[in-house]
Amino acid sequence: MSDYQSWTAGIYLIDAPCGSGKSTFIFKTLYPYAHQNGKRMLVFSNRLALKAQQEHQAFGTDIACMTYQKMEYNVYLNGLWTVQNSVPDLMQMVEQEFDYIILDEAHYLFQDAAFNRRTLTIFRMIEQFRKSKVIIMLSATADLLKEYFSSKITVTYTADADYSYIESVSYYNRKDTLLKILDKIPASEKVVVFGDNKERLQELNRRYSDSAYLSSDNKESSPMFKQIVQTERFECRMLFTTKVLDNGVNLKDKAIKHIFIE
Template sequence: MNTLYPYVHASGKRMILFSNRRALLEQQRRQAQGTDATCMICQKLEYNFNHGMSSIEWVERNFDYIIIDEAHYLFQDALFNRNTEIMLDMVEQLQKSKVIILMSATADLLKKHFVGRIKKTYHVSADYSYIKAVYCYTTPDSVNKILNGVPPGEKVVMFGDNKKRLRTLHREYPDSEYLNSGNKDESLAFRQITQNECFSCQMLFTTKVLDNGVNLKDNAIKHIIIEQTDMVEFIQCLGRKRVQSPDDTITLYFLNSVFSIAGRYKDLKRDLAIVQQYLNARASGYEQGFWKINRTEYIPLMFDNSHHLVKPAYYKALSDCAFYRDILNKKTSLVQ
């Protein structure tokens, strides 16, 4: 914002900045105060589009620069929010007439999708020197040993995708908060993070509601625990901590569950096999016959309620399946 906006404004142009999370939107609105830049959450444009409004045409009429912060959202959220295809369609429709900037620390799938269509790439190298130690654990119960060993005055952030587990841990440790998308409006920690980029409790147990875009600037945060098998989410969670000084270091702990990864790989292989059957039927002109046979069978989340194959969800599933296969074949790992 500080670098791009003055150039856009001096050129007599207008810009819109999209974000994928409400916490990020609030931070962007504060940064945009005093300017004519428009800040909007992606889901609002998607909602308006689905309710008959000409959302993409509105963007086209009113803005010259379109910035999507944390743009991996287009694919990352597609398996549970199939409306991300609307944002992806907007980018593809307006890429020749507008300046579109996609920002992300985890842009691999974006670069694959838009290969040959990206005019310029800006790369900032990741610096993980602030991680003084990394520990891997294989049983969930190990987390209690980690938490019990945290000294007074030091804080912990734990990212996980099991709400019941995070809620249970919150109940076991009095000086803590549990944060998820359902309780963020009433959460003191969420309000503190969006306003001051820190939180007052010692331990914060959070879902992916804080997985990207949000800054945590607090030297007291010395421990980050991540229980995520998705590589993009893993990197995004790790990136929430913003280093303030050379001695601002953390210890990283992560759960390495082969059983969980194997389960996800098995599910994705099943889903992609069904999609391939659908693609074969469509190519042969038997799409209606496919749905007639399979209307009461299990349907992967890559299809919406109208039996439309959601492109970003399909691309994400293909990428995840290949990644999990490589982990199980010991060709890669969550931590390189």
């Protein structure tokens, strides 16, 4: 992406795997150039946890961070005659104040569409601004983005996935298998377990002393969540979490050796 200084209005897709430096490019390379040239940047995210990490990265800059859902709900409210003119028009704010629109985890447009009909708002925003602003889509799973926006994408940048850090991949179909595996993991190695059953995750948290449980229910009050957002690490040995730490949230700790997805 060495040609980023020559970008003009249009859609730019960065299709690269997790951990390949997409966000680093935005915050450490593109932003200084944009700021130096009097341009402003708005970064969208699909989850509050990711937004919190982005805000931490953006501290001390004029980068604005917002979830897709906030924009969608704002447009919905402004469409109701009972509240028109009583809430800020965020779409108008984007038009007037920002030059670069960053769509992080951009596959959200399709991933959440099955249960969130308001994702259409973001499609309309892209269409509205693609001829007047630099729109950058970031994704590690960009196939549907390429297919849908094919003729409208100005340039696509790709990077090959490097999975050399993965030692092995296994699966199990009995719940008690996880317990047997966890019991044998050396004390010096950290574990992350992703699951969709809160009761099971809480049960695991109670079973293992040096552990933490995270979900949308407790993240606001959890010191562990704050620590992950600010340091991209967690101090306990085992972390049991729902998709509150789903897309895009960084964990950078060489002690994390085992990841389970249930």
